[in-house]
Amino acid sequence: MTQEEVLKGGNVNHVVRMANTVRRPIGYWSPSVHELLKHLEKQGFEGAPRFLGIDDSGREILTFISGEVAGNDYPELEPYMWSDETLVGLARLLRHFHDNTIAFTPNTEYKWQLSYADDAEHEVICHNDAALYNVVFQKGEPVALIDFDMAGPGPRMWDIAYTLYTSIPLGDFAPDFSSGKMEVVPYQREKHAVERRRRIHLFFESYGVPVPNNLIEWIIERLIVLCETMKNFAVNGNQAFQKMIDEGQLARYENEIRFVKDHFEDWIEIQY
Incomplete structure (x- = not known):
C-alpha cells in the first residue's frame, strides 16, 4: 500500500x-x-x-504538482518568493487563470463556498485564496495555483485584492532584507511605503489592467468578507474555522482591516 x-x-x-x-x-x-x-x-x-x-x-x-510550496510557513518565506520576479509571475499566472475561466459556464445548481454577492459582477471564476502560500514554485518561478476549495464566481478585482494584500504585502508586517537576510519585521512607513507603492503598480502592470481608483474599497471589502466567512463557518459547526478563530486569526484580520485603512494613503501618493 x-x-x-x-x-x-x-x-x-x-x-x-x-x-x-x-x-x-x-x-x-x-x-x-x-x-x-x-x-x-x-x-x-x-x-x-x-x-x-x-x-x-x-x-x-x-x-500532485511537484515544486516548492510555502504553506503554513507564510510569511517566513524563501527570499525569492518575495521578489519582484515572483510578483510579476504571480500576476501573470492569476491573469492566465482568470482568462481561462471566462468560457466556463457553471451549472445553476452548482454550489460554491464563496462567491461574490452581486451576480452581475461575475466576470470570471475567482480562486479566492490566490496567496503565496497556495502557489507551487519550480526553479524559483510560480507555476501553479493549488487549493481551489474556496473558488467561486466574481469580478477579477475580488481575486486581485486578496492576492495584492498577501503578496505585496499590505499587512502590518514587511519582508526586510536590510540585514543581508530575509526577516519579517513590523511595517514602518519610512522604510516600506515607497516599496509598496512600486510593487502595487508592478503587479497591475504585469496583470494587464490599470490600478483602480477604488482599490482600497476592494481590499477592505475582501478582508471584511474573509472575517464574515470565518465567523459564519464556525457558527455552523466547522471545527477548522473555529480553530482558526481560537488561534486568533479572526482578531488578526480585524486588526488588519484597521491597519489598511490607516496606512493605505502611504502607498498611493506617488504619481506615475
Whole structure:
C-alpha cells in the first residue's frame, strides 16, 4: 500500500500525498470545483491540478504538482518568493487563470463556498485564496495555483485584492532584507511605503489592467468578507474555522482591516 504523506498547509482540510496524487476531503462545493478543474484542463491551462476522480475513502484525487510550496510557513518565506520576479509571475499566472475561466459556464445548481454577492459582477471564476502560500514554485518561478476549495464566481478585482494584500504585502508586517537576510519585521512607513507603492503598480502592470481608483474599497471589502466567512463557518459547526478563530486569526484580520485603512494613503501618493 502506498504511504500517505501529510502536505504543508491544510488549515481547513487534511491533505495528503499518495505517490503522484493528492487526496483531499470533499464537500458540497466539490462538484463545482471538479467541473472547474476539468474545464481548465480542456483549456490547456497547466497552472492548476487535474481532477482524477474519487478514491475508496471518498476523497477527491488530484494530480500532485511537484515544486516548492510555502504553506503554513507564510510569511517566513524563501527570499525569492518575495521578489519582484515572483510578483510579476504571480500576476501573470492569476491573469492566465482568470482568462481561462471566462468560457466556463457553471451549472445553476452548482454550489460554491464563496462567491461574490452581486451576480452581475461575475466576470470570471475567482480562486479566492490566490496567496503565496497556495502557489507551487519550480526553479524559483510560480507555476501553479493549488487549493481551489474556496473558488467561486466574481469580478477579477475580488481575486486581485486578496492576492495584492498577501503578496505585496499590505499587512502590518514587511519582508526586510536590510540585514543581508530575509526577516519579517513590523511595517514602518519610512522604510516600506515607497516599496509598496512600486510593487502595487508592478503587479497591475504585469496583470494587464490599470490600478483602480477604488482599490482600497476592494481590499477592505475582501478582508471584511474573509472575517464574515470565518465567523459564519464556525457558527455552523466547522471545527477548522473555529480553530482558526481560537488561534486568533479572526482578531488578526480585524486588526488588519484597521491597519489598511490607516496606512493605505502611504502607498498611493506617488504619481506615475
